[in-house]
Amino acid sequence: MNDDLLDHPVSPDVERRVRAAVREMVPKLLPAADLEAPVTAARIGAAPSSRRPRIAAAAAALLAAAAVIGVIAVSATSRRGEPGIGGSSPVTVDGPSATTPLDAGPAATASLPPVPVTSPAAGDLLSTVVPLDAAPLVVLDREGWQLTSLTGTDDLPTGDLTMNRYVIVGGAGDQQTWFQAWASEDPAGDAAGAQPVDVDGAAGHATVRESDPSSGLDGLIVHLWWPLTDGRTAHATSLRLPLEVTAGLAADLDFDPPAPPAPAMAVPEGFTRIEPTTASPWLSFGYWYGDGDRTLELNGQNLAAISLLAQVGTGRAADRPAGEVAVTVDPSTPDAPEASWQLGDWLYTARGEGLSGEDELLTLVHALQLADPGTFAAAAAPDVDVLLPGDRLPLVQELEQGVLLPANTPMVEWPVSPVATSPRDFAFRFYLGLACAWRTTWMRGDVTAHDSAVAGVESIAARAEQVGDVSPEPYTELAGWMRAGDTEEVTSFGSNDCPTWSQQLG
Amino acid sequence: MREQPTSPVSEPEQARGAEADVGELFRLHHRRLLGLATAITLDRSIAEEVVQDAFVGLHRHVADVRNPAGYLQRSVVNLAVTRVRRLRRSRSVPLEPSAPPSTPEIDEAWTAVARLPAHQRAVVVLRYWDDMTIDAIASVLGRPAGSVKSTLHRALKRLEKELS
Numbered sequence: 050m051n052d053d054l055l056d057h058p059v060s061p062d063v064e065r066r067v068r069a070a071v072r073e074m075v076p077k078l079l080p081a082a083d084l085e086a087p088v089t090a091a092r093i094g095a096a097p098s099s100r101r102p103r104i105a106a107a108a109a110a111l112l113a114a115a116a117v118i119g120v121i122a123v124s125a126t127s128r129r130g131e132p133g134i135g136g137s138s139p140v141t142v143d144g145p146s147a148t149t150p151l152d153a154g155p156a157a158t159a160s161l162p163p164v165p166v167t168s169p170a171a172g173d174l175l176s177t178v179v180p181l182d183a184a185p186l187v188v189l190d191r192e193g194w195q196l197t198s199l200t201g202t203d204d205l206p207t208g209d210l211t212m213n214r215y216v217i218v219g220g221a222g223d224q225q226t227w228f229q230a231w232a233s234e235d236p237a238g239d240a241a242g243a244q245p246v247d248v249d250g251a252a253g254h255a256t257v258r259e260s261d262p263s264s265g266l267d268g269l270i271v272h273l274w275w276p277l278t279d280g281r282t283a284h285a286t287s288l289r290l291p292l293e294v295t296a297g298l299a300a301d302l303d304f305d306p307p308a309p310p311a312p313a314m315a316v317p318e319g320f321t322r323i324e325p326t327t328a329s330p331w332l333s334f335g336y337w338y339g340d341g342d343r344t345l346e347l348n349g350q351n352l353a354a355i356s357l358l359a360q361v362g363t364g365r366a367a368d369r370p371a372g373e374v375a376v377t378v379d380p381s382t383p384d385a386p387e388a389s390w391q392l393g394d395w396l397y398t399a400r401g402e403g404l405s406g407e408d409e410l411l412t413l414v415h416a417l418q419l420a421d422p423g424t425f426a427a428a429a430a431p432d433v434d435v436l437l438p439g440d441r442l443p444l445v446q447e448l449e450q451g452v453l454l455p456a457n458t459p460m461v462e463w464p465v466s467p468v469a470t471s472p473r474d475f476a477f478r479f480y481l482g483l484a485c486a487w488r489t490t491w492m493r494g495d496v497t498a499h500d501s502a503v504a505g506v507e508s509i510a511a512r513a514e515q516v517g518d519v520s521p522e523p524y525t526e527l528a529g530w531m532r533a534g535d536t537e538e539v540t541s542f543g544s545n546d547c548p549t550w551s552q553q554l555g
Numbered sequence: 556m557r558e559q560p561t562s563p564v565s566e567p568e569q570a571r572g573a574e575a576d577v578g579e580l581f582r583l584h585h586r587r588l589l590g591l592a593t594a595i596t597l598d599r600s601i602a603e604e605v606v607q608d609a610f611v612g613l614h615r616h617v618a619d620v621r622n623p624a625g626y627l628q629r630s631v632v633n634l635a636v637t638r639v640r641r642l643r644r645s646r647s648v649p650l651e652p653s654a655p656p657s658t659p660e661i662d663e664a665w666t667a668v669a670r671l672p673a674h675q676r677a678v679v680v681l682r683y684w685d686d687m688t689i690d691a692i693a694s695v696l697g698r699p700a701g702s703v704k705s706t707l708h709r710a711l712k713r714l715e716k717e718l719s
Contacts, residue, residue: 063715068683070664071594075684078593079586541633 168467170421177419178393181351182332184468185395186425189338189345190418195430197344201334201468202478202548215302215312217320220289226268227288228295228320230312232281232304246292248275248283249300257292271295277304283312334468339430343403345413351394386410425469436472444472448479451512453505455486455555473519478548480513484524485547486554491531491539493555502555503531577613580623588631594680595635595673605634628695632677639673667717675710682707 168183179185184201219226243254253275268289273296277283283304287295301314316322331351338345386407389398399417401410420428426435436444484506491502510524523542530538543551585606592602609630613623668679681687681695693703 060715063711063718064683066660066664066718067668067679067711067714070661070668071680071683073661074665074668075590075594075680078597078599079590541637 169419170424172419173415174397174417174419175390175392175415179395179419181394182467184332184334184349184351186420186422186469187336187347187417188420188425188428189413190416191340191413193340194338194345195340195433196336196425196428196435197339197430197433198337199335199429199433199435199469199471200474201332201470203332203468215314215322217298217316217322219320225288226290226320228285228290228298229287230283230285230299230302232277232283232312234281246273246275246296248273248296251275251277251283253283253296253299255292255296273299275299279305332468334470344401345404345410346400346402347417348398348400349395351396388414422469434472436470436475438467438469441475444475445479447516448476448512450516451508452480452483453501453508455483455490455505457554458486476513476516477519480509480519480524481543482548482551483554484509484527485543485551488527488539488542489552489555492536499531503528506531577610577623580613580627581610584624584627588627590684591628591677591680592631592635594684595632595677596639597669601638602635605631605638608634625695632681632696636673636677664714664718667714670717671710671713675706675713678703678706679710679714 168179168185169177170186174185174187188196215231216227216229218228240254243256246253246255253273255271255273258270269287269291271285271287271290271292273285273287273292275283281304283299283302285295285299285302287298290298298314298317301317302312303314304312333350334348336347338347386404387398387400388407388410389396399410399414401413404410404413422437422439426437429435487502487505487509490498490505494502506524506528510521510528513519513524514521527539527542530542588606588609589599589602592605593599596602596605609627612630613627668676671679678692678696681692682689687695689704689707692707696703
């Protein structure tokens with residue numbers, strides 16, 4: 050019996066059995082490769098045995114951010130022809146009383162800006178440059194293959210990755226260069242192993258690597274840091290830029306611009322600034338194709354400069370270049386070959402399952418064709434609903450019926466999104482976003498606001514499953530937390546999953 | 556909130572370490588975090604996303620995090636629990652453990668653990684897989700020790716009932 054639980058006695062035999070089960074079964078949940086590493090070697094608390102710059106995992110994290118955003122909650126099973134979301138017929142709006150935006154937000158839904166569908170409607174995905182601002186519609190042009198699921202989003206990844214950073218890129222393709230800078234509140238700290246660098250008179254330090262062995266990408270990776278006069282530490286990282294160029298760019302940065310928190314400078318010639326928070330939306334899509342036994346998953350994300358950096362340090366070796374396609378094999382999943390390539394502003398990843406190997410994967414990748422909306426929708430399996438960018442308004446109106454809307458709800462903007470998805474996926478994000486906004490209202494507000502937030506969340510709970518095939522449970526739970534004044538639970542609702550647009554509401 | 560009993564990053568390292576060590580943290584802790592996330596979510600692919608999300612979060616706050624390893628661990632637990640809650644509402648079929656079978660006694664106990672609510676399972680896994688003390692779990696999760704203790708107690712009582 051452990052001492053921590055003396056005041057909550059539980060049978061020692063139960064503890065013994067639970068301990069034995071957890072210790073035996075948890076390692077079995079991991080792939081074989083993971084079993085080889087003793088758990089104790091990776092325990093939190095173990096001191097790092099060596100040091101190397103942070104770019105590798107940070108880049109993996111960036112890739113993960115976009116990938117996760119695109120893949121979340123994909124297994125949509127929306128039902129064509131049944132009541133609820135995804136029906137093809139327009140929804141009749143009953144009148145203003147059906148939808149209730151609080152605080153008189155702009156409630157016009159009659160007129161919409163044109164839907165910006167500008168992606169090419171024909172051509173090979175491998176060789177056709179797709180614009181930054183519209184996700185391609187892609188079919189797998191092989192007999193027997195159908196679109197079995199899809200998702201898409203124009204949300205930024207959780208929070209944002211660059212709000213506090215100045216990011217510029219130069220060039221294109223696999224020779225693209227990258228420079229980013231930011232300031233941290235911490236002092237400069239230990240510079241062991243780094244070389245001294247003068248940054249506009251400040252005593253900085255830098256680490257330089259020739260390449261990233263884990264990804265196979267060539268090019269310098271520089272991390273430069275130097276003290277600022279206000280006690281903060283400035284940081285700059287670069288990809289494929291010499292140290293002296295990195296230091297030169299760093300010296301031009303203004304870390305006390307009129308509109309902090311990001312540092313700033315005039316964009317150098319040959320570079321483009323990346324501002325995902327204000328410029329083009331960060332688009333991500335995921336399409337799944339299948340022929341019964343085999344599966345091909347295609348993911349895409351724009352802002353390829355960020356995606357390119359994300360390639361660094363993912364832990365996989367690019368071992369089979371084929372034109373612009375680099376086939377990589379994840380050692381932990383040899384039966385699921387993966388190919389990734391960058392073209393224009395888009396980074397694509399194709400992953401196969403049930404295939405005979407890399408050759409078959411490449412054959413399928415070469416069969417990916419851009420399509421017009423009609424062809425794309427027709428390629429879907431019979432039980433799969435496709436929500437095309439231009440079809441969102443009726444769905445939004447349907448989802449809003451009977452739901453109390455948070456203040457400042459920009460209703461006309463929701464339907465406009467240059468990505469395709471599934472109705473159920475859209476409904477899930479839509480209701481989650483509304484609930485996140487009500488959470489914000491609750492956290493900021495007084496008793497009256499609390500009551501409004503509870504009513505708003507309960508209205509979502511009452512409507513979500515009926516119209517959106519979305520479980521009401523989390524919203525019922527959230528309303529309960531709100532009623533109980535459980536600030537901790539209310540605050541944690543949604544956490545990293547709240548859509549970006551929801552931050553402007555409530 | 557208390558620091559973890561064994562801080563993985565020394566003070567001098569913390570100043571620059573937050574920026575410099577994410578790669579090393581990934582190499583050192585990825586597998587273990589994946590195990591933790593898998594035990595909570597009961598789905599390795601989801602667990603991989605959870606762990607990746609945790610590193611995304613660390614990357615965003617890397618300059619401000621004083622205990623990156625602890626931050627990762629807390630993030631993984633919180634993200635995994637959140638993900639399970641979300642899946643619970645989006646799936647008609649509950650998550651089930653997919654580990655290979657063991658002895659009947661182990662299988663029975665593990666099945667019972669897998670049926671726990673995710674936040675209870677998280678505490679159980681930290682306690683019995685990681686051998687963490689109540690205080691250490693409380694530190695990782697950012698919760699009062701009493702709350703952790705009661706959560707573990709409820710979990711064990713539930714397991715006791717199922718296994719009796």
